[in-house]
Amino acid sequence: MRAGTSAGERATFTRSPDLPEVETLTARYVTHRFLPHTHEALVLGVIEGGAEGFRFRGGQVVAPAGSVVVVPPGEVHTGEAAAPQGWAYRVLYLGPDWLAGAGVAPGVGFREASVEDPDLAAHVRLAHAALTRPGASPLARETLLRAALARLVARYADARPRQDIIPVPRAVGEARAFLDAHPEAGVTLTGLAARVGLSPAHLARSFSAVLGVPPHTYQMTARVRLARCLLDGGASPAEAALTAGFADQAHLTRVFKRVVGVPPGAYLRPAPGAAGSFKTGALPAR
Structure with a gap:
């Protein structure tokens, strides 16, 4: 296992060129702590085990297993374990150009950073699985991803532009x-x-x-x-x-x-057995 990772921690980063600006992370973290940071992409994830805690808009959010995490582009947030066993999650990163092409207005906000919605969580899992499976067709990947995004926007999008919420x-x-x-x-x-x-x-x-x-x-x-x-x-x-x-x-x-x-080397390294169109980096578990 690469130095600086803890027992049981693993992370895999994946992209597919047939959906530019769409990336995924599949990870389990225990001691890892994310710096306060932003993404140009919309972050849409589902917690698969344990619980994640993160600072968001001046407060502390705890996302337990089964919940869906939503962080709009440009929002400062952190990430760390909120349970002794850490947390495991699947994350989609949806870039601004791809979102615009999918009909999502620039600057869209969301009312909550963590929601309990089993149906949405199931659709995020399906989209994530298709995006990280080399054998999935481009048609399946985009169809499932758009289905998850449509549910997110219909149920939780805030009508107010994000920049009006945080001047x-x-x-x-x-x-x-x-x-x-x-x-x-x-x-x-x-x-x-x-x-x-x-x-x-x-x-x-x-x-x-x-x-x-x-x-x-x-x-x-x-x-x-x-x-x-x-x-x-x-x-x-x-x-x-x-x-x-x-x-x-x-x-x-x-x-x-x-x-x-993931570190730069894992970000760049193709995963063994992955299709050539995929760019995947992984940290093996200890």
């Missing part, structure tokens, strides 16, 4: 935009504050209050997003680490796993 002050928005555009930059808090017209202390307080994380933590997750793009484009983990602003490959590996759920 972002101009200065914080500008600071976030700079970190998104230049995640590799060695900017200081003083330098970032000067760019947006605030004192360093005021920016640090406002950024954390609005986005739920301090600027340096947000920058680390933005660097992971850049590293993923570089890896997808053929860069090695060492090259991605250097370009994305990490101290070295080991630093990238530590942070990458705490955001994506």
